[in-house]
Amino acid sequence: MLDKSFDPAAIEERWYQRWESSGYFRHRDNETPAYCIQLPPPNVTGTLHMGHAFQQTLMDALIRYHRMRGDNTNWVVGTDHAGIATQIVVERQLEEQGKSRHDLGREKFIDRVRQWKQQSGATITRQMRRLGASANWEYADTEGQRAGYFTMDAHMSRAVVEVFVRLYEKGLIYRGKRLVNWDPVLGTAVSDLEVDTDEEDGRIWEIRYPGDGFSLTVATTRPETMLGDVALAVHPDDARYRALVGKSVQLPLTGRSVPVIADQYVDPQFGTGAVKITPGHDFNDYQVGRRHGLEPISIMRLDAHLNENAPAKYRGLERFEARKQVLADLRAQGLLISEKPYRLRVPRSGRTGEIVEPMLTDQWFVAMETLARPALAAAASGELEFFPEHWTTTYRQWLENIQDWCISRQLWWGHQVPAWYDDAGNIYVARDEAAARAKAGDKPLRRDPDVLDTWFSSALVPFSSLGWPEKTRDLDVFLPSSVLVTGFDIIFFWVARMVMMSLHFTKKLPFRHVYINAIVRDADGEKMSKSKGNTLDPLDLIDGITFEALAKKSTVGLLRAEHRQKIETYIKAHFPNGIPAFGADALRFTFASLASFSRTLNFDLERCEGYRNFCNKLWNATRFVLMNTEGKDCGMDDSRPVKLSFIDRWIVSQLQRVEAEVAQGFAEYRFDNLAGAIYRFVWDEYCDWYVELAKVQLQDADEAVQRGTRRTLVRVLETALRLAHPVVPFITEELWQKVAPLAGKRGDTIMLARYPQSEPAKIDEAAERDMALLKEWTNATRNLRAQAKLAPGERLPLYASVAPQVGDVQLMIAGLRALARLSEVKTAPTLPESPSPVAVVGEARLMLYKEVDPAAERERLAKESARLAGEIGKARSQLSNPSFVERAPANVVAQMRERLAGFEATLAKVNAQLEKLPR
RNA sequence: GGGUGCUUAGCUCAGCGGUAGAGCGCUGCCCUUACAAGGCAGAUGUCGGGAGUUCGACCCUCUCAGCACCCACCA
Numbered sequence: 003m004l005d006k007s008f009d010p011a012a013i014e015e016r017w018y019q020r021w022e023s024s025g026y027f028r029h030r031d032n033e034t035p036a037y038c039i040q041l042p043p044p045n046v047t048g049t050l051h052m053g054h055a056f057q058q059t060l061m062d063a064l065i066r067y068h069r070m071r072g073d074n075t076n077w078v079v080g081t082d083h084a085g086i087a088t089q090i091v092v093e094r095q096l097e098e099q100g101k102s103r104h105d106l107g108r109e110k111f112i113d114r115v116r117q118w119k120q121q122s123g124a125t126i127t128r129q130m131r132r133l134g135a136s137a138n139w140e141y142a143d144t145e146g147q148r149a150g151y152f153t154m155d156a157h158m159s160r161a162v163v164e165v166f167v168r169l170y171e172k173g174l175i176y177r178g179k180r181l182v183n184w185d186p187v188l189g190t191a192v193s194d195l196e197v198d199t200d201e202e203d204g205r206i207w208e209i210r211y212p213g214d215g216f217s218l219t220v221a222t223t224r225p226e227t228m229l230g231d232v233a234l235a236v237h238p239d240d241a242r243y244r245a246l247v248g249k250s251v252q253l254p255l256t257g258r259s260v261p262v263i264a265d266q267y268v269d270p271q272f273g274t275g276a277v278k279i280t281p282g283h284d285f286n287d288y289q290v291g292r293r294h295g296l297e298p299i300s301i302m303r304l305d306a307h308l309n310e311n312a313p314a315k316y317r318g319l320e321r322f323e324a325r326k327q328v329l330a331d332l333r334a335q336g337l338l339i340s341e342k343p344y345r346l347r348v349p350r351s352g353r354t355g356e357i358v359e360p361m362l363t364d365q366w367f368v369a370m371e372t373l374a375r376p377a378l379a380a381a382a383s384g385e386l387e388f389f390p391e392h393w394t395t396t397y398r399q400w401l402e403n404i405q406d407w408c409i410s411r412q413l414w415w416g417h418q419v420p421a422w423y424d425d426a427g428n429i430y431v432a433r434d435e436a437a438a439r440a441k442a443g444d445k446p447l448r449r450d451p452d453v454l455d456t457w458f459s460s461a462l463v464p465f466s467s468l469g470w471p472e473k474t475r476d477l478d479v480f481l482p483s484s485v486l487v488t489g490f491d492i493i494f495f496w497v498a499r500m501v502m503m504s505l506h507f508t509k510k511l512p513f514r515h516v517y518i519n520a521i522v523r524d525a526d527g528e529k530m531s532k533s534k535g536n537t538l539d540p541l542d543l544i545d546g547i548t549f550e551a552l553a554k555k556s557t558v559g560l561l562r563a564e565h566r567q568k569i570e571t572y573i574k575a576h577f578p579n580g581i582p583a584f585g586a587d588a589l590r591f592t593f594a595s596l597a598s599f600s601r602t603l604n605f606d607l608e609r610c611e612g613y614r615n616f617c618n619k620l621w622n623a624t625r626f627v628l629m630n631t632e633g634k635d636c637g638m639d640d641s642r643p644v645k646l647s648f649i650d651r652w653i654v655s656q657l658q659r660v661e662a663e664v665a666q667g668f669a670e671y672r673f674d675n676l677a678g679a680i681y682r683f684v685w686d687e688y689c690d691w692y693v694e695l696a697k698v699q700l701q702d703a704d705e706a707v708q709r710g711t712r713r714t715l716v717r718v719l720e721t722a723l724r725l726a727h728p729v730v731p732f733i734t735e736e737l738w739q740k741v742a743p744l745a746g747k748r749g750d751t752i753m754l755a756r757y758p759q760s761e762p763a764k765i766d767e768a769a770e771r772d773m774a775l776l777k778e779w780t781n782a783t784r785n786l787r788a789q790a791k792l793a794p795g796e797r798l799p800l801y802a803s804v805a806p807q808v809g810d811v812q813l814m815i816a817g818l819r820a821l822a823r824l825s826e827v828k829t830a831p832t833l834p835e836s837p838s839p840v841a842v843v844g845e846a847r848l849m850l851y852k853e854v855d856p857a858a859e860r861e862r863l864a865k866e867s868a869r870l871a872g873e874i875g876k877a878r879s880q881l882s883n884p885s886f887v888e889r890a891p892a893n894v895v896a897q898m899r900e901r902l903a904g905f906e907a908t909l910a911k912v913n914a915q916l917e918k919l920p921r
Numbered sequence: 922g923g924g925u926g927c928u929u930a931g932c933u934c935a936g937c938g939g940u941a942g943a944g945c946g947c948u949g950c951c952c953u954u955a956c957a958a959g960g961c962a963g964a965u966g967u968c969g970g971g972a973g974u975u976c977g978a979c980c981c982u983c984u985c986a987g988c989a990c991c992c993a994c995c996a
Contacts (some may be wrong), residue, residue: 286996
């Protein structure tokens with residue numbers, strides 16, 4: 003016997019272990035078709051957040067669905083070494099001990115990072131397991147940690163080196179001195195994508211540059227960079243300045259003089275129409291400088307303090323200190339014309355939030371244009387499809403305007419660039435040092451100390467995880483993978499780059515579909531962030547957490563008291579009683595239900611509670627079924643007769659429809675639709691109607707009817723469990739184990755049971771019509787009942803005048819009696835003369851036999867009469883419009899006529915009843 | 922400056938060229954032996970504004986307004 007209510011904790015862990023140890027998650031060779039999903043590898047040292055949980059729920063649902071359909075499913079998972087993020091974490095740990103990475107040295111530091119990885123690397127994969135992720139953990143796992151691949155393991159590194167070398171040999175990777183985004187705190191270059199520019203309040207200054215007999219005034223938001231100016235520029239057509247082009251002005255504070263040049267880049271409308279040109283510290287100016295053959299002057303060291311190219315006075319000053327000094331000195335010389343508040347866009351490093359400094363440095367780049375072209379073509383031809391489709395535009399526009407990708411990072415944690423230099427500065431790119439040496443001869447070599455952008459290795463995952471550069475069978479089978487499920491924020495970082503790399507190296511797409519999932523927000527639609535305290539830990543939703551524990555963990559490590567205060571207030575307001583344990587299934591169902599094609603997903607705890615209740619409903623429905631079928635004849639023995647009523651045939655018919663809806667939902671990635679379909683079928687149809695009517699049928703004197711009922715109860719439930727399994731795996735497994743044998747099903751696990759498929763032949767429209775009628779009668783009667791204000795427990799008789807063509811009148815009436823809680827139902831061609839309340843439902847008139855106030859009943863009927871008259875008016879005016887009748891499709895017109903006739907017939911009956919009421 | 926998405930019941934969101942939907946919340950009644958994490962009944966919307974196309978628009982077109990996000994070189 004099942005417990006009275008559903009306790010997720012009691013079943014989840016048990017089943018997951020059993021599934022995993024039985025090897026159910028593994029792919030099966032030599033089966034077709036293949037179904038493969040690549041997990042966006044989470045940071046190895048990270049923890050699971052709501053976005054992960056959401057994505058993984060959808061992926062797991064897809065995987066489980068396809069596995070049950072018999073596909074050779076392979077959910078390829080792994081973790082990412084996350085260069086910058088991980089290095090920062092370990093450096094902070096060192097900092098707490100008063101050390102820096104330089105105290106340890108490169109080798110020891112990397113050891114230290116690896117230790118940290120060993121220690122914390124299992125966290126996120128453990129959390130994924132709690133969610134029920136049926137991932138192929140052992141696949142591509144060379145470290146034996148049952149966590150899939152790791153982007154820094156030997157095999158993945160080999161692919162990285164191979165790709166680097168081949169791209170270099172094709173001239174698609176090059177090294178050059180370029181202006182790059184520099185994070186002075188981390189001391190590394192970052193790519194364009196890793197820079198966020200937001201509007202901030204700042205200032206703008208106007209500086210006068212004296213010339214011979216004239217002067218030019220320019221505006222700048224970064225006055226300190228004037229020390230690196232190489233020119234002033236004006237627009238070539240600007241009449242004000244035309245005469246000055248080619249002359250020189252003095253560069254204040256430096257003793258240098260710089261030319262006045264003309265360039266299209268200058269907007270004559272903006273400011274004074276003259277611009278200072280600082281190619282060493284500004285991307286636009288860099289381009290202008292190149293056009294005019296002006297050598298950039300870099301005035302800063304890599305830590306953003308001024309260097310020897312600045313006048314002695316400023317050397318060694320930090321850039322913003324230097325700004326103050328420069329402004330003071332300009333002011334003293336009368337060259338500072340103005341200072342005004344100004345809204346400007348400040349580029350900040352995504353990782354540290356530090357203001358990025360454009361810095362002229364030697365870096366490695368990938369030339370993107372030739373790689374981008376096939377990636378664009380794949381989307382244009384429809385080979386690569388986005389869901390929702392509009393994300394194609396985003397993808398396309400980025401690729402059309404793509405810039406070369408700076409891939410070198412001045413960090414230690416990552417794949418070291420496979421390039422060696424001799425003393426003359428010659429570059430030897432090779433697969434290993436021996437190969438480099440073979441090229442270089444016996445010159446002493448030193449390896450490039452830089453590492454590669456983490457996204458460089460991520461871009462290779464779709465094929466490197468399958469064994470590339472070896473030619474493996476897995477590459478044949480699982481590339482392209484079926485769908486990539488990921489957030490829009492990494493379309494550029496990751497999705498587009500995977501497409502480019504995969505097409506270039508394997509001539510295959512990495513995946514056919516890209517499903518872009520919504521961003522998870524809190525219930526109020528606010529972005530989740532630690533500092534707001536509105537983050538939710540998926541595990542807290544599964545396991546539950548007390549208010550105290552939640553407040554404590556949300557504020558741990560926060561130094562600033564006002565933050566702590568704010569967060570505590572938030573938590574008090576939103577989670578005064580903590581969070582109850584909803585279980586993984588409820589959480590998953592919530593995610594699925596909220597996964598429409600909209601861009602954001604507001605996660606609502608109350609919604610989660612509702613789906614927890616759904617799980618409980620499923621649990622209790624099963625409990626009911628088991629109570630009525632275990633140890634009883636469920637009609638499995640074909641030699642004994644089985645009778646199926648229209649009610650049994652109706653629920654089976656509905657089952658076919660919901661199966662089709664779910665299949666469509668999966669095909670369209672409309673998880674909300676498929677979850678809704680399951681929810682409505684289980685709760686609204688099976689529980690609210692079928693189970694209630696089954697109670698009636700189980701009382702039937704005819705054993706064949708009982709057998710038919712039990713068989714239907716069990717079979718439909720067993721099918722519904724399989725249908726729901728991809729979304730709610732734990733509870734369905736637990737219940738299926740008990741239900742399946744009664745339904746004559748064998749198998750060790752629901753995971754590998756066949757997924758239900760709609761059989762149109764079992765759709766029974768006659769049964770559906772009968773059932774629709776029974777529902778209408780029941781609803782109408784219940785409505786009368788509610789309005790008649792019965793005493794608790796009071797049951798009344800119902801008089802029904804029904805049309806003779808109704809199918810199984812007896813069952814219909816028995817059902818009505820039970821569902822509407824009537825004492826009895828009497829059928830008669832005419833109703834008794836009584837002021838009792840009457841409902842008109844199509845051909846039928848239903849009288850709930852009770853003395854009521856005639857005035858109240860008259861009012862009720864009059865209201866109904868008025869409603870019908872309104873509907874009739876609307877329908878008539880439609881039909882009296884000649885152009886509607888002529889131009890609307892025939893079936894629409896016919897439908898409208900039927901509608902009108904129905905209303906008119908009902909109205910006549912209602913009015914007749916109204917007449918009968920005593921005044 | 923370019924692009925994308927959104928605006929429907931108190932809240933969060935589906936929706937379709939042909940009678941406005943769900944969940945939660947709300948109101949009333951009910952501990953009916955699967956489930957009070959439940960049952961039954963009920964209320965609630967000029968579908969952002971305007972114009973157009975159409976026999977018919979919440980849906981298509983245009984336009985305006987508001988919200989959100991992405992990309993971009995204006996000092």
